[in-house]
Amino acid sequence: MPNKIKKIGVLTSGGDSPGMNAAIRSVVRTCAYHNIECVGIYRGYEGLIEGDFKSMDARSVKGIINKGGTILKSARSKEFRTKEGRQQAFNKLVEAGIEGLVVVGGDGSFTGAMILNKEFDFPVMGIPGTIDNDIVGTTHTLGFDTALNTVVDAIDKIRDTASSHNRLFFIEVMGRDVGHIALNTGIAGGAEEILIPEEDLGLDRLVESLKRSRKSGKTSSIVIVAEGDKIGKNIFELKDYVDENMEGYDVRVSVLGHMQRGGSPSCFDRVLASRMGVKAVESLLEGKSNFMVGLQNNNMELTPLDNAIKGKTKINLELLRVSDIMST
């Protein structure tokens, strides 16, 4: 492997996701394996601009593979959006002797990496870390699987109380403007309806469907609502509409919120993070730059960063059909 790079930096940026620590660990240990120095950069691009760096060796990442969040902290940096901010960041990289950068984050973080690469020809490599699973070029982003399991656990618990009181629950899940979390957890949690931004069910059809469910003998129901769904302006207005248009149903709302981003990463996310870290470092050492590592057909593949952030991953239409059939 041609090995011109002698020092690699790693940062986590944007919304944290379970598996980011496992990815940091993998980057650091792959560097150690190849006798490359590794530098952890705190608070994403914010810390890059300020030179908030720490040398990391194989032992400095012990005991973190099972931890949620990110030991390097994360931030969304306004300053990095300015030319001056990026110049300052580049100067700090050069001063520290860092010759390649691994960015763990979502589309905003990748946009930052691409601009850094374009303006200063600095080698960058992306690892997709977000619970939303909205990045093109990987079937799974880091943290998606863990978030799914967290949400399903919450749905199961809410179902216990929903069925005890014969109630209808609207449960809002994260996902920004895509419905991957909602669709998957809705099926796994046995939801009666799943509302996602990619499909416009309409309020009337929702009410009809809930009435049909009740007629068929269901005494309680769960509706999963993706935060990006626009059927009701927000989930509380949705509740009000259903309250007004369906008599005799006791309706409740539960917004799961940021608990979906926390917790110990699943086995799947730990393995994925480990694979992605190896691929990211070794790709930089092979002289590649401006790519994102991703999972495709169970292989680690590279996707140009600008393709990764273009558009959003499509919803699996077969899953939509499965969810329709399951709610019969």
Ligand code: F6P
């Ligand atoms: O992108 C991850 C995510 O958790 C989204 O699902 C959500 O819309 C957003 O971040 C919340 O951002 P913040 O933590 O800034 O409130």
